[in-house]
Amino acid sequence: xxxxxxxxxxxxxxxxxxxxxxxxxxxxxxxxxxxxxxxxxxxxxxxxxxxxxxxxxxxxxxxxxxxxxxxxxxxxxxxxxxxxxxxxxxxxxxxxxxxxxxxxxxxxxxxxxxxxxxxxxxxxxxxxxxxxxxxxxxxxxxxxxxxxxxxxxxxxxxxxxxxxxxxxxxxxxxxxxxxxxxxxxxxxxxxxxxxxxxxxxxxxxxxxxxxxxxxxxxxxxxxxxxxxxxxxxxxxxxxxxxxxxxxxxxxxxxxxxxxxxxxxxxxxxxxxxxxxxxxxxxxxxxxxxxxxxxxxxxxxxxxxxxxxxxxxxxxxxxxxxxxxxxxxxxxxxxxxxxxxxxxxxxxxxxxxxxxxxxxxxxxxxxxxxxxxxxxxxxxxxxxxxxxxxxxxxxxxxxxxxxxxxxxxxxxxxxxxxxxxxxxxxxxxxxxxxxxxxxxxxxxxxxxxxxxxxxxxxxxxxxxxxx
Amino acid sequence: xxxxxxxxxxxxxxxxxxxxxxxxxxxxxxxxxxxxxxxxxxxxxxxxxxxxxxxxxxxxxxxxxxxxxxxxxxxxxxxxxxxxxxxxxxxxxxxxxxxxxxxxxxxxxxxxxxxxxxxxxxxxxxxxxxxxxxxxxxxxxxxxxxxxxxxxxxxxxxxxxxxxxxxxxxxxxxxxxxxxxxxxxxxxxxxxxxxxxxxxxxxxxxxxxxxxxxxxxxxxxxxxxxxxxxxxxxxxxxxxxxxxxxxxxxxxxxxxxxxxxxxxxxxxxxxxxxxxxxxxxxxxxxxxxxxxxxxxxxxxxxxxxxxxxxxxxxxxxxxxxxxxxxxxxxxxxxxxxxxxxxxxxxxxxxxxxxxxxx
Numbered sequence: 082x083x084x085x086x087x088x089x090x091x092x093x094x095x096x097x098x099x100x101x102x103x104x105x106x107x108x109x110x111x112x113x114x115x116x117x118x119x120x121x122x123x124x125x126x127x128x129x130x131x132x133x134x135x136x137x138x139x140x141x142x143x144x145x146x147x148x149x150x151x152x153x154x155x156x157x158x159x160x161x162x163x164x165x166x167x168x169x170x171x172x173x174x175x176x177x178x179x180x181x182x183x184x185x186x187x188x189x190x191x192x193x194x195x196x197x198x199x200x201x202x203x204x205x206x207x208x209x210x211x212x213x214x215x216x217x218x219x220x221x222x223x224x225x226x227x228x229x230x231x232x233x234x235x236x237x238x239x240x241x242x243x244x245x246x247x248x249x250x251x252x253x254x255x256x257x258x259x260x261x262x263x264x265x266x267x268x269x270x271x272x273x274x275x276x277x278x279x280x281x282x283x284x285x286x287x288x289x290x291x292x293x294x295x296x297x298x299x300x301x302x303x304x305x306x307x308x309x310x311x312x313x314x315x316x317x318x319x320x321x322x323x324x325x326x327x328x329x330x331x332x333x334x335x336x337x338x339x340x341x342x343x344x345x346x347x348x349x350x351x352x353x354x355x356x357x358x359x360x361x362x363x364x365x366x367x368x369x370x371x372x373x374x375x376x377x378x379x380x381x382x383x384x385x386x387x388x389x390x391x392x393x394x395x396x397x398x399x400x401x402x403x404x405x406x407x408x409x410x411x412x413x414x415x416x417x418x419x420x421x422x423x424x425x426x427x428x429x430x431x432x433x434x435x436x437x438x439x440x441x442x443x444x445x446x447x448x449x450x451x452x453x454x455x456x457x458x459x460x461x462x463x464x465x466x467x468x469x470x471x472x473x474x475x476x477x478x479x480x481x482x483x484x485x486x487x488x489x490x491x492x493x494x495x496x497x498x499x500x501x502x503x504x505x506x507x508x509x510x511x512x513x514x515x516x517x518x519x520x521x522x523x524x525x526x527x528x529x530x531x532x533x534x535x536x537x538x539x540x541x542x543x544x545x546x547x
Numbered sequence: 548x549x550x551x552x553x554x555x556x557x558x559x560x561x562x563x564x565x566x567x568x569x570x571x572x573x574x575x576x577x578x579x580x581x582x583x584x585x586x587x588x589x590x591x592x593x594x595x596x597x598x599x600x601x602x603x604x605x606x607x608x609x610x611x612x613x614x615x616x617x618x619x620x621x622x623x624x625x626x627x628x629x630x631x632x633x634x635x636x637x638x639x640x641x642x643x644x645x646x647x648x649x650x651x652x653x654x655x656x657x658x659x660x661x662x663x664x665x666x667x668x669x670x671x672x673x674x675x676x677x678x679x680x681x682x683x684x685x686x687x688x689x690x691x692x693x694x695x696x697x698x699x700x701x702x703x704x705x706x707x708x709x710x711x712x713x714x715x716x717x718x719x720x721x722x723x724x725x726x727x728x729x730x731x732x733x734x735x736x737x738x739x740x741x742x743x744x745x746x747x748x749x750x751x752x753x754x755x756x757x758x759x760x761x762x763x764x765x766x767x768x769x770x771x772x773x774x775x776x777x778x779x780x781x782x783x784x785x786x787x788x789x790x791x792x793x794x795x796x797x798x799x800x801x802x803x804x805x806x807x808x809x810x811x812x813x814x815x816x817x818x819x820x821x822x823x824x825x826x827x828x829x830x831x832x833x834x835x836x837x838x839x840x841x842x843x844x845x846x847x848x849x850x851x852x853x854x855x856x857x858x859x860x861x862x863x864x865x866x867x868x869x870x871x872x873x874x875x876x877x878x879x880x881x882x883x884x885x886x887x888x889x890x891x892x893x894x895x896x897x898x899x900x901x902x903x904x905x
Contacts, residue, residue, distance in 0.1 A: 123613055130609050133569055192743060194572040211743060212607030213569025219606060223754070339609050341566045341616070401584045403566040 083262050087115045087231075089542055090251055090266040092238040092306055093273035094118035095127030096214070096528055097510025099221035100535030101270045101542070103189060106228050108543035114230045115264060117253060119237035119273075120301045124337075126218030127274050128298035128482060128511065128527075131339035133214060134207035135186070135532065136525035137179040145183065145193040145208040152176050155206070162373060162521035171517045174491055175533045182532040183208050190220035207525040214528075236262075237301075240309045241269065241506070246497065248506045268505040268542040271495070272535060275483035275511045276304025277324060278336065283480070286321035293385035295329060297479040300336040307512060310487055315503070316496040319485035319515035325522040326376030329479030330404045331386060344474045345400040347375060349444060349462055350391030351433060352476070354382040357416070357425030359433070364451065364461035373522040380478040387476045388419055390430075392468045398444045406472035415471045434465040482527065484515035493538035505545055507538035553626045557591045560618045563610055570604045574739040575899050576620070577604075582902055592634070593717040595627035596888065597895040599740045601748030601759075602828045612827070622830045629836065631891065635713040636883050637705055645883040649839035653876055657843075660872035663694075668864065682791065685864050691871070698878050705882040710890045719894055722901045730896040734889075737763055751824035759820055765813030766844065767889075772806025773848065792858055804855065810848035814841045840884040847873040 091102045094116050102116050118125050138155045139146050155176045159167050187193065192211040196204045210217045226232060235256040242250045242263075250265040276282045278300045283291035311317050333342035348368045352375075354360050361378050365371055379387045391399075409415035412430055416423035433452065440449035442464055450463045486508075488496040493507045510531045517530060561580055564570065571577045576597050583590060600621045610616035636642040644652045667690045683691070722730075733739070740760045742748040747755040779799040783789040793800040818841045821834060850870035857866050880886070 192746075209572075210569070211572050212603065213567070213609060215609050216569075216607040219753075334615055337609070337614060339567070340569070341563055341610065343566075397584075401562070401565050403563055 083260075084250070085115070085262060085264050086113075087264060087266040088112040088546055089114045089268050089270065089539075090264045091116045091270045091272060091539075092241075092251060093127060093271065093510065093512075094120075094125055094218075094222075094232070095272065095274060095510055095531065096129035096132070096217065096221070097531035097535035097538070098127075098270065098272035099218060099225060100185075100532050101272060101507070101509055101537075101539030102225050102230050103221065103228065104536040104539030105270070105543040106225075106230060106539075108540045109547065110228075112543060112546060115266070116225065116230060116232045117236045117238050117251070117264065118232065118234050119256070119303075120234065120299065122234045124299065124301065125222065125234065126215060126299075127302060129218050129531070130215040131213075131298050131337070132210070132217070132525075132528050133340060134209045134525040135179070135182060135528040136207050136523060137183050137529065138176055139180055142196070143183075145196050147196045147205045150206050155179075158206070158523050159518070159526065162523050163518055164521065166519040166521070168517055171491070175517060175530050178533045179529045182529060182536075185536065186217070186532065189224050191217045192220070237303075237305065238264075238273065239305055241271070241306060241313075243313050243503075246501065247504050267546050268507070270493075270538045270542055271306045271310070271487070271506065271508040271512055272510040272531075272538065273306045273512060274299070274302035274304075275324065275486065275514075276302060276307055277480045277483045278302040279304050282308075282321075287380070290380055290385055293477060294326075294380070295331075295333050295338060295342070295477050295479045296336045297327070297329060297333075297338050297342060297481045298336075302482075302511070304483075307486060310495070310506075314498045316488040316498050316500070317485065318488045319483075319519060321483070321485045323485065323515070323520050324483035325373060325481040325527075326380065326478050327372050327481060328375035328379045328387065328389075328476040330402065331475035331477040332404045333477070333479065338479065341403040342479060343400075344389055344402055344476060346391050346395070346398075346472075346474065347371075347389050347476075349395040349399055349464075350389055350472075351430070351459065351466065352387050352389050353421070353426065353429055354387050355384055355421070357421045357429055359429060359455075359457050359459075360387075362458055362460055364459040364463055366447070366461075372524070375476070376478040376480070379476050385478055388421070389474045389476055390415070390466065391472050392464075392466045393470055393472070394464055394468045395444070395462075396472060402474065404474070406474055408470045408472055410469045410471075412466075412471065415473055419473055419475070430466050433459070433463075434467060437463050437465050481522075482511050482514070484518055484520070486512045486515040489513045489516055489534070491537075492541045493534050494541065505542070507542050509534040509538040548626070550630065553623075553630060554588050554591055556617075557595065557620075557623045557627045558586045560616075560620055560623055561586050561591070561594065563616055563618050564604075564620070567610070569609070570607060573603050573607070573743060574599065574601065575896070576624075578903065579899050589716045589718070591627050592631040592713070593895055593898060595624040595631060596891040597739075597899055598624040598628070599737075599748070600625055600828065601740060601742060601750050602825065603742060603749050605828060606749050606753055619827070621828045625830045625834075628888070628891075629830075631713070632836075632883070632885070632887050635709045635716065636887070637708045637712070641879075642883045645836065645839070645880065649836045649884075650842065653839050653843055653880060656879060657872050657876045660875050661868055664868040664871055668868070682867060685867055686871070694875065698875060702878050702881050706887065706890070709882055709887060710894070713887075713891055714894050717894065717898055719898050720901045722897050726897065726900045726904060730893060730900050733896050733900070734893045737767075750828070751820045753825070759817070762813050762816030762820065765809045766817060767813075769806045769809030769811075769813050769848065770844070772802045773810060773851070774806075776800075776803035776806055803851065807848045807852045807855075811845060811852065814845040814848070817841055818845070837885050840880065840886065843873060843877050843880060843884075847877050 091098050138150050138152050194209040194211050237254045238251045240252040241248050248269045250263045253262045278296050329342040412427045413423050416426040436452040436455045442450050447461050452459045452463045494502045495506045495508050602621045605621050610618040633642050747757040750759045776799050854866045854870045
């Protein structure tokens with residue numbers, strides 16, 4: 082078997098991986114570095130190619146962020162969505178380093194949109210990549226290439242081969258050449274993402290339900306490194322069922338649906354399950370913040386399907402979506418188009434309409450439109466569904482990324498089960514996001530974690546090799 | 548690809564763009580799309596003419612091929628742009644002839660015109676060696692002025708008709724003088740061809756560069772200079788009674804010479820860039836017309852320069868006939884060629900800037 086020799090091998094090629102390779106080179110330009118990307122060039126960049134922004138604290142407005150966003154407020158947001166299930170020390174550690182993350186990205190060719198423009202109300206908390214995440218990874222790839230870092234496409238790392246507390250080499254499948262190779266190196270950075278594209282693994286965690294999940298991102302996150310490290314005694318954190326799961330349009334392709342698969346109107350109408358019944362308060366909070374919960378809610382309903390229904394009154398208030406809404410001029414017609422029990426659906430809607438308390442509708446604030454005396458209330462933006470045509474979107478759980486991963490210290494070193502550290506294995510990105518997040522999600526935080534830990538992994542690996 | 552399919556593709560991609568919006572900020576096309584929730588065919592004619600085919604959005608797009616969504620605005624909009632030139636061109640039979648085979652049609656036309664000039668010249672007894680650089684010794688004054696005036700006026704009217712019908716189709720809103728001036732500035736500076744903050748576009752290949760913008764500037768301003776030179780020449784002849792040949796201290800020569808050089812360099816540059824461009828970005832069919840137009844522009848400027856150089860030689864008659872034929876051919880092509888993009892694009896910018904201001 083052919084053996085290739087490097088100082089540092091970075092496994093994975095998303096944001097965190099690219100940050101670590103570049104940071105390692107900048108810490109020591111003599112290093113011979115390889116990046117292993119399991120996808121073909123056209124699909125490169127892992128889930129980062131589907132991302133849009135990076136959440137960053139800042140004390141004053143910058144060229145890419147408006148107003149200010151303090152460490153405390155940022156942490157509050159993380160605390161809220163994770164229902165307190167976050168590691169405060171690690172979260173604050175990342176948050177405090179986000180301003181440098183933006184600057185670092187800019188210095189390495191990533192362009193951001195000016196803060197004044199933007200369709201979502203996120204210009205204050207998140208810096209938006211000009212052209213999106215694919216533009217970001219393209220910038221990093223060309224930067225890495227210019228530095229002389231070797232990038233291997235269609236090279237999938239299968240196993241990391243360990244000896245005591247050191248990694249010796251990586252067993253790699255060259256998919257084009259249909260052969261196996263060994264990449265021998267003095268240090269390794271694992272940044273190969275989670276396992277959300279691995280349907281078998283999802284099924285182990287979720288049971289049959291997983292077969293109805295849609296993978297919102299790349300098809301290449303198979304969790305091979307996580308599995309390999311797990312088998313060999315690395316400390317694993319997190320629950321395999323936890324991750325970022327959103328309710329997306331059921332008509333989305335199985336992989337790589339990305340942002341366009343989102344359905345933006347959930348909080349403006351009602352959501353019913355296969356039996357035509359509501360099952361959760363659609364008006365609990367703003368859609369961006371509640372984004373993370375609906376995937377799990379739908380995953381727990383029968384056949385993992387639900388339907389978001391609005392009427393013509395609010396149609397202009399939400400983002401246009403990729404798939405045409407299913408339109409009907411009456412509830413009966415809608416029920417038949419959605420193949421729902423017509424009686425159940427009209428009963429649900431009649432009951433809901435009867436309990437709506439009139440208020441002043443404003444979808445940009447937590448308004449006073451709500452229901453009273455329903456088993457499941459709708460606490461904001463509750464308007465009667467009475468102005469045909471009615472619009473419906475079918476929803477399915479769309480898994481974006483998983484949280485189960487490798488435990489790391491704040492130098493991005495990987496822990497063994499016995500709480501000691503591996504000497505030359507570092508990890509970053511989605512693979513370690515579970516150190517900070519255990520459930521829920523705030524937009525753009527994954528890219529913050531990836532950039533901060535990616536750089537740390539690279540720099541500390543370079544230090545190790547000195 | 549059928550006409551319906553071409554527009555359908557564009558609409559489908561625009562809907563995807565509109566639900567993604569990651570490219571907002573790249574150029575004018577994306578904020579223009581965001582003004583709409585659904586798209587009509589005419590919206591496509593508007594958006595396609597707002598697009599410079601710079602390809603930044605293609606490389607940035609998570610839905611670009613091989614993704615099954617197959618979003619590729621640079622190629623899809625290029626196809627629609629080509630259709631829009633045809634759709635609003637008048638009369639349509641000439642448009643069809645150019646569409647069938649742009650280069651062949653132009654060359655045939657060129658030959659025909661050349662023979663026309665030769666024929667006109669033959670009406671006189673010529674001594675090719677004693678012309679002293681005076682064109683009118685070679686071609687009768689009435690014939691030259693007559694042909695060019697008739698063709699010039701006709702082309703102007705035909706262009707105007709197509710521009711008006713394009714403006715009507717895209718529902719050009721009422722605009723203010725300020726917006727007009729802003730749009731003019733955007734057009735003359737090729738604002739969106741420079742990419743975000745003028746950092747360059749990803750054309751002809753993935754790395755960013757402003758080279759296309761420079762060549763385009765040379766072409767556009769070279770053309771304007773030549774146009775000015777021609778008019779100045781006419782003015783000098785008819786009103787100042789100053790006849791050609793002019794020397795380098797006189798304006799017609801200065802404009803003509805510098806314009807000719809710029810046009811030669813610009814068109815040659817654009818031609819080479821088109822050949823080098825990433826295969827995925829250039830729609831092979833729709834560039835044929837672009838090639839024909841670039842070649843004709845190049846020939847017109849190149850023969851003009853040759854004419855200047857050979858003025859005192861015995862070859863003057865042939866170069867003069869050739870130059871006049873290429874210029875005339877170019878004129879006739881104008882309403883059916885890439886030339887109209889200058890106006891369509893300006894109208895699209897006018898619409899965009901007006902809508903943005905609201």
